[in-house]
């Protein structure tokens with residue numbers, strides 16, 4: 271059974287539908303990548319899982335439970351964490367406080383999780399008491415992912431984690447996504463760096479105009495002529 | 505020179521009172537994004553609650569104070585849950601107008617219940633303590649000391665407790681706070697509790713320094729808002745700096761201008777800050 275299933279979803283921001291029939295599944299332990307042109311509705315699809323858009327029709331289930339219209343603040347309790355595309359850190363809070371906010375709903379002892387996150391993102395350890403707003407773009411992205419990982423989620427949603435980063439950092443982020451996945455965490459990722467993203471993905475979806483265009487394994491999408499022309503630079 | 509120091513001391517006292525009010529205004533703005541115009545009258549109400557505890561019932565002052573603060577916090581939460589909560593999704597202007605209406609309601613209630621004339625906590629004149637040529641009233645120590653304790657308490661709350669951190673997180677980025685699992689309605693309630701306690705303390709201190717009157721809070725509201733904006737609205741730490749700047753400027757200005765124009769001084773500073781550094785003197789909100 272799929273861990274996450276978005277079934278025939280229609281919805282948007284109150285006006286016209288942005289999503290017009292999106293279908294998408296993530297199985298436990300998978301890395302699934304969404305690619306598509308700007309404005310295709312990739313971010314909107316991610317937001318739908320966290321109750322941040324108005325769903326007009328369709329259903330979202332996680333682990334078999336219907337989560338379609340749950341309030342945003344309850345989603346994380348099911349074991350899903352989300353790193354939005356923009357404004358994904360608390361800029362006025364320190365790095366460490368950002369991580370604490372990531373564990374906000376945890377009631378167990380999670381002290382050890384800080385070390386795991388700092389081991390995953392060494393630059394954050396020495397900057398733990400700096401406001402996140404003072405960090406570079408790459409480091410902020412680390413804070414954003416670190417915050418999400420504090421929950422030890424079963425599914426991580428990441429929206430364009432490499433946007434605006436230098437090539438060196440881009441490879442680092444993809445490596446981290448692989449490392450995170452190796453811990454058993456399923457990942458659903460939106461990416462503009464389609465080639466690199468599909469190379470580490472088990473499966474991928476191509477979204478255009480709020481609809482599914484293609485769906486296949488990572489390697490098959492990489493080999494697809496049309497996908498290559500549209501997204502992989504010829 | 506002595507006179508200047510004397511006025512600065514008075515300014516610190518006034519600044520302490522203004523700070524406590526401005527912290528609430530700033531917190532509420534940071535969390536709910538609206539200018540709470542009823543804050544001054546909430547201060548008034550807190551002062552009258554303490555009057556009931558201390559004078560009417562005869563509780564010792566150290567007990568009447570927290571009881572009044574708790575009652576004011578309760579009223580703040582009640583107003584929010586019955587009125588402002590219904591307007592959370594509407595235009596901020598609607599909230600602002602409803603707060604303005606609430607200000608009128610609170611002020612009228614105070615006037616109906618306790619009458620339009622001045623009241624005092626203790627009659628008789630308190631002789632000032634002399635330090636050299638400086639005169640300080642004993643109450644001034646309590647006011648500044650009390651404000652200090654409350655500000656330190658607020659700082660510990662905001663930096664050491666889970667709820668305090670959630671409050672800062674929500675003021676910073678509401679969506680991300682929700683995504684992290686923060687129950688924003690609970691944070692809102694805590695915000696009103698703190699704003700209510702701080703407002704009551706400000707009102708009680710103001711009444712100790714002057715006297716109780718139904719418009720006491722309304723009259724100081726401009727200074728309170730000026731302090732919140734000068735400090736950078738939505739930033740409770742800025743409110744401390746803003747409160748001191750406004751309090752000291754108002755008092756020192758009486759060297760040059762008629763004291764009845766004090767409020768104009770806050771207004772002038774407010775306008776200057778809005779023109780030259782609209783994000784407040786403590787640095788821009790990122």
Ligand SMILES: Nc1ncnc2c1ncn2[C@@H]1O[C@H](COP(=O)(O)OP(=O)(O)OP(=O)(O)O)[C@@H](O)[C@H]1O
Pocket residue numbers: 283288306307308309310311312313314315355
């Ligand atoms: N908050 C919003 N309110 C109204 N419309 C929005 C909002 N956010 C996005 N949209 C619209 O929804 C459509 C899809 O946007 P979305 O952000 O999902 O695209 P995307 O595929 O993530 O694009 P990008 O690659 O640029 O991130 C766009 O037409 C956009 O203008």
Ligand SMILES: [Mg+2]
Pocket residue numbers: 312313314355429
């Ligand atoms: Mg996007």
